[in-house]
Amino acid sequence: DTGVSQNPRHKITKRGQNVTFRCDPISEHNRLYWYRQTLGQGPEFLTYFQNEAQLEKSRLLSDRFSAERPKGSFSTLEIQRTEQGDSAMYLCASRQANQPQHFGDGTRLSIL
Amino acid sequence: DAKTTQPNSMESNEEEPVHLPCNHSTISGTDYIHWYRQLPSQGPEYVIHGLTSNVNNRMASLAIAEDRKSSTLILHRATLRDAAVYYCILRDVQGGSEKLVFGKGTKLTVNP
Numbered sequence: 001d002t003g004v005s006q007n008p009r010h011k012i013t014k015r016g017q018n019v020t021f022r023c024d025p026i027s028e029h030n031r032l033y034w035y036r037q038t039l040g041q042g043p044e045f046l047t048y049f050q051n052e053a054q055l056e057k058s059r060l061l062s063d064r065f066s067a068e069r070p071k072g073s074f075s076t077l078e079i080q081r082t083e084q085g086d087s088a089m090y091l092c093a094s095r096q097a098n099q100p101q102h103f104g105d106g107t108r109l110s111i112l
Numbered sequence: 113d114a115k116t117t118q119p120n121s122m123e124s125n126e127e128e129p130v131h132l133p134c135n136h137s138t139i140s141g142t143d144y145i146h147w148y149r150q151l152p153s154q155g156p157e158y159v160i161h162g163l164t165s166n167v168n169n170r171m172a173s174l175a176i177a178e179d180r181k182s183s184t185l186i187l188h189r190a191t192l193r194d195a196a197v198y199y200c201i202l203r204d205v206q207g208g209s210e211k212l213v214f215g216k217g218t219k220l221t222v223n224p
């Protein structure tokens with residue numbers, strides 16, 4: 001059990017640029033989640049995958065956001081045309097059925 | 113989403129027990145009570161969960177009121193490494209949603 005891995009740990013970009021984050025879940029965890037956390041707040045749910053199928057999406061996931069999980073293993077979260085309000089920590093979690101969610105340490109996004 | 117209420121902050125001394133309260137007066141019969149904690153610069157970490165009976169694990173104990181409208185996370189001997197934000201979360205296992213709904217949690221300070 002090597003834990004949930006997220007890359008990069010930090011990303012600084014200019015407003016309007018596209019960014020992509022990667023999440024490698026714990027092996028054999030078929031469920032994968034993305035959350036966003038802003039300063040002083042708890043994490044907010046964005047989306048959920050079971051294997052390669054995206055089964056749940058929050059209304060926070062605007063048209064500029066897209067998440068994929070090809071082959072049901074790693075996942076990517078892309079933000080297009082970044083805005084100042086996208087600055088946050090993006091967290092990934094995974095789990096097996098009947099087990100709690102295990103979180104990675106997140107990717108911190110800063111928009112200049 | 114069922115709501116929980118926690119104090120914004122609490123303080124404890126090292127090696128003393130800590131009781132972290134959580135109110136959830138609108139809890140439904142199928143809501144599990146989950147506790148996660150988040151250390152600085154890390155993702156949330158699962159602590160414990162329960163439905164009706166009190167639960168113990170190597171990290172903590174969870175005491176659930178008989179009417180289930182409140183619960184208490186008990187750290188038996190606080191250490192400096194227990195300083196974190198603690199989140200009390202309700203999850204309806206029959207509700208069809210996989211998301212965890214985090215509030216602002218309780219920031220625990222442990223004094224040496």
